Amino acid sequence: xxxxxxxxxxxxxxxxxxGCEETRExxxxxxxxxxxxxxxxxxxxxxxCGYIILTHGHVDHIGALQQVQQSTGxxxxxxxxxxxxxxxxxYNLSAYTGSDIKLKEADRLLNDGDTVDVGKVKxxxxxTPGHTPGGITIVAGDNLITGDTLFAGSVGRSDFHGGDHNQxxxxxxxxxxxxxxxxxxxxxxxPSSTIGEEAKHNPFLNGTW
Numbered sequence: 393x394x395x396x397x398x399x400x401x402x403x404x405x406x407x408x409x410x411g412c413e414e415t416r417e418x419x420x421x422x423x424x425x426x427x428x429x430x431x432x433x434x435x436x437x438x439x440x441c442g443y444i445i446l447t448h449g450h451v452d453h454i455g456a457l458q459q460v461q462q463s464t465g466x467x468x469x470x471x472x473x474x475x476x477x478x479x480x481x482x483y484n485l486s487a488y489t490g491s492d493i494k495l496k497e498a499d500r501l502l503n504d505g506d507t508v509d510v511g512k513v514k515x516x517x518x519x520t521p522g523h524t525p526g527g528i529t530i531v532a533g534d535n536l537i538t539g540d541t542l543f544a545g546s547v548g549r550s551d552f553h554g555g556d557h558n559q560x561x562x563x564x565x566x567x568x569x570x571x572x573x574x575x576x577x578x579x580x581x582x583p584s585s586t587i588g589e590e591a592k593h594n595p596f597l598n599g600t601w
Contacts, residue, residue, distance in 0.1 A: 393410065393411070393513050393532065393533050394409065394411035394412070394437060395408070395409075395411075395532060395535060396408065396409045396433070396437070397409075398433070400423075400424050400429065400456070401424050401425025401452065401455060401456075402425070403424070403425075403452040403581070404582075405422060405424030405452045405455075405581060406422065406578065406580055406582075407420065407421065407423055407424060407430060408420070408421040408537055409421075409430075409433060409437065409439065410510055410513060410515065410532050411439045411513070412510055412511025412512050412513045414511060414512055415511030416438055416439050416440055417439070417440055417442050417511035418437075418441045418442065418443075418510060418511075419441065419442065419443040419444070419508065419510045419515065420434070420441050420443070420444050420445070420460055420466070421444075421447065421530060421537055422446060422447055422453040422454075422539065423444060423453075423454070423456040423459075424455045425456050426456060427458075427459030427463070428459070430460055431460060431463050431464070440464070441460065441466045442467065442510065443466055443467050443510065444457060444461055444466045444467070444468045444469065445469045445470075445502075445530060446468070446469065446470040446474070446498075447527060447528055447529070447537060447539025447540070447541075447580060448474050448523060448524040448526060448527040448528070449470060449475075449476075449477025449483065449524065449526070450477070450485050450524065450552070451484050451485045451486040451489055451493055452580075453539070453540075453580065454477075454484060454493060455486075455491075455493065458495060467499035467500060468495075468498045469498060469499065469500045469501075469502055470501065470502065470526065471501065471502045471503065471517070471519060471526030472501045472502065473521060473524070473525035473526025473527075473554075474525060474526030474527070475497065475498055477524070477526075478496070478497060478498060479496070480494070482553070483553055483554075485552065502528060503517070504517065504518060504519035505517065505518075513532070513533075515530050515531065515532055516531040517529075517530060517531075518530075518531060518567050518568070519563075519567075520541045520560075520563035520564070520567055521559050521560070521563055522548065522550055522555065522556050522557065522558075522560020522561070522562070523539070523548035523549060523550060523552075523555055523560055524540075524553075524554050524555065525554040527539055527541050527548075527563075529541060534574070534575055535575070535576040536568060536576065536577050536578065536587070537579075538578065538579050538580070539579070539580045540579070540580040541560065541563060541568075541579075542564050542568060542577060542579060542590060543581065543582050543585075544577065544582055544584065544589070544590070545585070545590075545593065546582075546596065547560055547564065547594070547596045547597075548560060548580075561596065561597070569587060569590075569591050569597070571587045572587065573586060573587055573591070574586055574588060575587040575588075577589075577590060
């Protein structure tokens, strides 16, 4: 499996590329900005993007979606709970940034337990609401792409439309902390971590906050 993450845009959103070494098929997760850079990286890796998967629908995670989709023909996937964010600038928060992003509806709506086949790489969807109603975590091998649910040393905000802090903490504790301690945590912003590190030292999860 090819697994690569890099920061894009003024909000330092982490965009991820997941590829199959055999078929050269790929998925782009959260193309938040700098679409040209994302496309160039796909080209340099000799990968063809078949899917754009969104951990949730906020502006900093969808800002370059249209450019990447138009250039690759990839299918856009988002959880059912965040589907309306693609077409509603208020829900995706772009209305408050002066950009008013209004995209077409997703090609496929995801639900908890769904899988996405990227060549011979199988990605699993875990519904982890709280930051948004349709927030998801993507299981890619021994890695978790957690979007804005779980960060290194912190958790996502819950004061936006549809957010719920108690639900967010429950999503993390009930659905993510059960993974092995060495499972990688790759969030929507900031550095990576592991499940073991967050279970032990994240103040929002161990009662020290």
